[in-house]
Amino acid sequence: xxxxKTYLNRRMHLKRTLKTGLVLMPGNSESPMNYADNWxxxxxxxxxxxxxxxxxxxxxxVLIDIDKDRDILFGDDATPEEMVWTGAxxxxxxxxxxxxxxxxxxxxxxxxxxxxxxxxGQKIHFLPPxxxxxxxxxxxxxxxxxxxxxxxxxxxxxxxxxxxxxIKSDEELREIGKAVDTTVAMHxxxxxxxxxxxxxxxxxxELQSIAIGAGGNIAxxxxxxxxxxxxxxxxxxxxxxxxDLVLCDCGAENTMGYTGDMTRTFPAGERFSDLQRNxxxxxxxxxxxxxxxxxxxxxxxxxxLLASTKLVEGLTQIGLMKGNADDAVAAGAHTLFFQCGLGxxxxxxxxxxxxxxxxxxxxxxxLTKSTEFGLQSLRLGKALQEGFVxxxxxxxxxxxxxxxxxxxxxxxxDFVNYDAVEKMKDFGGIRIEEDFxxxxxxxxxxxxxxxxxxxxxxxxxxS
Amino acid sequence: xxxxKTYLNRRMHLKRTLKTGLVLMPGNSESPMNYADNWxxxxxxxxxxxxxxxxxxxxxxVLIDIDKDRDILFGDDATPEEMVWTGAxxxxxxxxxxxxxxxxxxxxxxxxxxxxxxxxGQKIHFLPPxxxxxxxxxxxxxxxxxxxxxxxxxxxxxxxxxxxxxIKSDEELREIGKAVDTTVAMHxxxxxxxxxxxxxxxxxxELQSIAIGAGGNIAxxxxxxxxxxxxxxxxxxxxxxxxDLVLCDCGAENTMGYTGDMTRTFPAGERFSDLQRNxxxxxxxxxxxxxxxxxxxxxxxxxxLLASTKLVEGLTQIGLMKGNADDAVAAGAHTLFFQCGLGxxxxxxxxxxxxxxxxxxxxxxxLTKSTEFGLQSLRLGKALQEGFVxxxxxxxxxxxxxxxxxxxxxxxxDFVNYDAVEKMKDFGGIRIEEDFxxxxxxxxxxxxxxxxxxxxxxxxxxS
Ligand SMILES: [Mn+2]
Ligand SMILES: [Mn+2]
Numbered sequence: 015x016x017x018x019k020t021y022l023n024r025r026m027h028l029k030r031t032l033k034t035g036l037v038l039m040p041g042n043s044e045s046p047m048n049y050a051d052n053w054x055x056x057x058x059x060x061x062x063x064x065x066x067x068x069x070x071x072x073x074x075x076v077l078i079d080i081d082k083d084r085d086i087l088f089g090d091d092a093t094p095e096e097m098v099w100t101g102a103x104x105x106x107x108x109x110x111x112x113x114x115x116x117x118x119x120x121x122x123x124x125x126x127x128x129x130x131x132x133x134x135g136q137k138i139h140f141l142p143p144x145x146x147x148x149x150x151x152x153x154x155x156x157x158x159x160x161x162x163x164x165x166x167x168x169x170x171x172x173x174x175x176x177x178x179x180x181i182k183s184d185e186e187l188r189e190i191g192k193a194v195d196t197t198v199a200m201h202x203x204x205x206x207x208x209x210x211x212x213x214x215x216x217x218x219x220e221l222q223s224i225a226i227g228a229g230g231n232i233a234x235x236x237x238x239x240x241x242x243x244x245x246x247x248x249x250x251x252x253x254x255x256x257x258d259l260v261l262c263d264c265g266a267e268n269t270m271g272y273t274g275d276m277t278r279t280f281p282a283g284e285r286f287s288d289l290q291r292n293x294x295x296x297x298x299x300x301x302x303x304x305x306x307x308x309x310x311x312x313x314x315x316x317x318x319l320l321a322s323t324k325l326v327e328g329l330t331q332i333g334l335m336k337g338n339a340d341d342a343v344a345a346g347a348h349t350l351f352f353q354c355g356l357g358x359x360x361x362x363x364x365x366x367x368x369x370x371x372x373x374x375x376x377x378x379x380x381l382t383k384s385t386e387f388g389l390q391s392l393r394l395g396k397a398l399q400e401g402f403v404x405x406x407x408x409x410x411x412x413x414x415x416x417x418x419x420x421x422x423x424x425x426x427x428d429f430v431n432y433d434a435v436e437k438m439k440d441f442g443g444i445r446i447e448e449d450f451x452x453x454x455x456x457x458x459x460x461x462x463x464x465x466x467x468x469x470x471x472x473x474x475x476x477s
Numbered sequence: 478x479x480x481x482k483t484y485l486n487r488r489m490h491l492k493r494t495l496k497t498g499l500v501l502m503p504g505n506s507e508s509p510m511n512y513a514d515n516w517x518x519x520x521x522x523x524x525x526x527x528x529x530x531x532x533x534x535x536x537x538x539v540l541i542d543i544d545k546d547r548d549i550l551f552g553d554d555a556t557p558e559e560m561v562w563t564g565a566x567x568x569x570x571x572x573x574x575x576x577x578x579x580x581x582x583x584x585x586x587x588x589x590x591x592x593x594x595x596x597x598g599q600k601i602h603f604l605p606p607x608x609x610x611x612x613x614x615x616x617x618x619x620x621x622x623x624x625x626x627x628x629x630x631x632x633x634x635x636x637x638x639x640x641x642x643x644i645k646s647d648e649e650l651r652e653i654g655k656a657v658d659t660t661v662a663m664h665x666x667x668x669x670x671x672x673x674x675x676x677x678x679x680x681x682x683e684l685q686s687i688a689i690g691a692g693g694n695i696a697x698x699x700x701x702x703x704x705x706x707x708x709x710x711x712x713x714x715x716x717x718x719x720x721d722l723v724l725c726d727c728g729a730e731n732t733m734g735y736t737g738d739m740t741r742t743f744p745a746g747e748r749f750s751d752l753q754r755n756x757x758x759x760x761x762x763x764x765x766x767x768x769x770x771x772x773x774x775x776x777x778x779x780x781x782l783l784a785s786t787k788l789v790e791g792l793t794q795i796g797l798m799k800g801n802a803d804d805a806v807a808a809g810a811h812t813l814f815f816q817c818g819l820g821x822x823x824x825x826x827x828x829x830x831x832x833x834x835x836x837x838x839x840x841x842x843x844l845t846k847s848t849e850f851g852l853q854s855l856r857l858g859k860a861l862q863e864g865f866v867x868x869x870x871x872x873x874x875x876x877x878x879x880x881x882x883x884x885x886x887x888x889x890x891d892f893v894n895y896d897a898v899e900k901m902k903d904f905g906g907i908r909i910e911e912d913f914x915x916x917x918x919x920x921x922x923x924x925x926x927x928x929x930x931x932x933x934x935x936x937x938x939x940s
Contacts, residue, residue, distance in 0.1 A: 219689030
């Protein structure tokens, strides 16, 4: 946890932005797997965590009463009976103190407080819930129908939270750096321990154990697959074979909730094939080009299109595409091979603040998120600012379903050499992803450096 | 998956029991962590799994229309756009075929079907939901308020499902055996790799990697702790020290959703201390006594009380308790050291069918679940039957909060030597847990044998 002053200042800043109203800030509750008391690992709500620092305790609410200039923690101390099961729990007053909160009330008083202030005509701010349990709680608390909750969320609060959370402080950057360091350790393990005969799940399990051993957990489901052509494929009991290309996209969440998110693609055997290396070099060139362009004021959407052009140029050189690269990208032909976005914001969430709405987080009133295939998956389009943390993750994905479907339609056949592409239907996919902080003059790689060129990856694998 | 005939027969059996009505059988949906699209590992609903065998696909519903003798799978095939992210998905008709279901309909037709049959006056059966997302879905589907859903669940359906699922078939016992074998591998690793200097979380992470590598996952949050006095304590970054006692309670869920659940307690260093071994032997004696009593017709509650008496006898021998053991158990004095139950049903859930209500699963109309401290945590009280799978897990837990509180009250001071107990406040806790199938004449240990005596555990540790 940072010092109580950090959280106090964050809430003061929020109050100054919103000026008036009552902010409901619920922490997460436990999430049941197969019955009420068998829980998934607890994950705190990131906005609650940002404004309070309280990570590992469920069922808390903070009310920020701007008009009365009061922050109140609502929560219940563990009973002796509960401590039979869970051991000693930190008293609510101590938790509150660490967050710079001086008022603590039992949960049963939450509804009374909110109802009273509503009846007094106070404006109520809350964020759109992403868990059904909270939708139900908010409906009860506010006397609304559950179908009204999502549309009643406060746009002012969303905008204020985004404006604050998108700029990472130095102490946040240090925490993100720790999460990325653990992520680097996971990838180092994956590269060194992926060998013919092992299964995807065996290796994925080992990567998760590294994240847990570091005191946190995985930040998102691990992608470790010989079918990297599918963007979010789950690991299976597939056994790696010599010649397979392994795509590993994984990241750790650290003890404070900050995340890392990296991707490496490497051979299951000792070396890349010539073709694998050629395609790899195309992705690496696009990656490096995009990274060179990171600086305040640059539109991330433009970097996405620049990287796409680089990919098309490379694909043209190896005979898979044809024609003018800029025209191909303008037409969207690159999305046959690069169906997603160049990157996203990262912080307390792996897609930072995605629960608040991609339009609010990654775009502006003047720049609306596209609904076109490809660009619809670009989560960040707007101009970069100092303090943003973003991923850069171009890739090439040879998805046989998409190739067959678009070939049958004759889609983009001015730009795609389908006969050559046909031979790539069992190639797989390649992605290279790293995490960067935007600085005053450019960007800074977060976390320790990790092998990225084909040569360095082969050297690490065989070290 | 078992053969389609298994699932067909299970549903036919259910139809014969219920005789009439429409059974709504929803599979689980994905469960969000910190935003809608970042999911916890998918866990299928166990009742859905039992009657369909479909494990790894979310957002399916099966309707069992008893009056029309129709089973219908409602679900949507992946679109090419979705396959960009997830790869090829098994078509709904193939999934249905494997379950012995011949009718498949898109999800959008679910509401029409249910509404029509409701309007025709058909009785609707559904189980009480344990996830808020399903409560919301059922409320929409049935035009009810969400607060009415839990109380509108079908008691007839609950009873019919319990009567079927509590008796495990041979093919189920083989699957449970596989899950227990993986659980044994996890414990073997824990015993051999718990050493002074390592953290609880490092070892817990490794255990999870074994469960994942076997193709499933953990069945419940891993307990691996030097604070075994707290029944469900989470692993932390505590470093093991020589002299510490490590309590490990963990279990795997296998690829078909069947579970294992075992506990071992062992020294962090090479050997148990004399005191640790003495207490261990008391728990082992209670464990063995309870196991010897497992057979059809025996009330599990009686075995719980028998094991409790054995614990009290042992505690009396080492000077922590006094007086007549039967009287102490009748008074509840043993619950200072054994606050929970002797065991529970196990199957597709680790506490099998706990979502259906403990009274229905573990008790009978004639045997109501107790609300007393101790017995209130006994999830299974009723008479055993051939085909039940149960855990046996007595323990002794020296909880300093409880000791202080009860000593201050003078509670059970006829039976407790508080001066002696005072010295045990930093002892920790010991539990020994194994899984058994009830046979015609007794019981059968599930899974491979694992070191259980202090000697065998020390030998395994130092092997
Ligand atoms: Mn990413
Ligand atoms: Mn158990």
